[in-house]
Amino acid sequence: MALFSTADRGRIEGVVAEQERRTSGELVVLVVPSSDSYLDVRMAFAALAGLAVGEIVHAMAPALDAAVVLWAVFLGGVAVFALLGIGAVLGRVLPGARTQSAVERRAREEFFARGIFETRDRTGVLLMLSELERTVALWGDAGVHRVLHDEGWQRHVGQIVESVRRDQAADGVVTALEQIGDVLAAHFPPRPDDTNELPDAVQGV
Incomplete structure (x- = not known):
């Protein structure tokens, strides 16, 4: 299920624009699949499942030809690999x-x-x-890190993750944006010649 509705996206874009009027800082919200x-x-799961299927087949029918058991191993592995291609299933077994x-690496790349x-x-x-x-991952440039340290980032991340779990992702994002906006406004007030350097709309790929 998508994290944001069309209305949520509009609401978040409005909050980004509102916060950026108070600061020279720039906020970007990105959603990736x-x-x-x-x-x-x-x-790894497919290999383990295939071996388990092979063991079960051999235990239940020890007289079966080895080629049949190997086919069972192969088909069991393929079935689990395909099943884990479904995002809702894969998400439940990921460590x-x-x-x-992975999320931190992707955020750094983006x-x-x-x-x-x-x-x-x-x-x-x-x-x-x-x-x-x-x-969720939060990345701030060097200027922001000077005033919002790791514990500050983690507090916002934890707050948004909890909102996602309650199916209230937009509320969590809005609250985090407002709190980060307060910090940016206090330390980086808008310049007279300030421009909007990055898009306000929720970005996606």
Whole structure:
């Protein structure tokens, strides 16, 4: 299920624009379907499932030809690999540490690919939500990190993740944007010649 409705996207865009009127900082909200293909995870589960099927078939019919057992191993593995191609199923078996590292890596890539590090005052902030993993990453440029340290980032991430779990992702994002906006406004007030350097609309791929 998509994290945001059309109305949610409009609401978030409005909040981004509102916060950016108070600061020279730039806020970008990005939603990606997933942060990784997780082929390694799918293959590992498929291999284990295939071996398990082979053991069961052999235990139930020890007289079966070895070729038949091998076919059972192959088909069992293929079936599980295909099943894990369904996002809702894969999301339930992904290890937490694996998903978090994938989301952080994807956010880092998007931060640079989208030029968020190129703002005039180095005050760009990326808030990325990954739908498959139902989790969040926050990346801030050097100027922002000087005033909002790791514990601040983690507080916002935890708050949004909890909102996603309650199917209230938009509420969590809006609250985080307003809180980050308060910090940016206090430390990076708008310049007289301030321009909107990055898009306000929710970005997607």
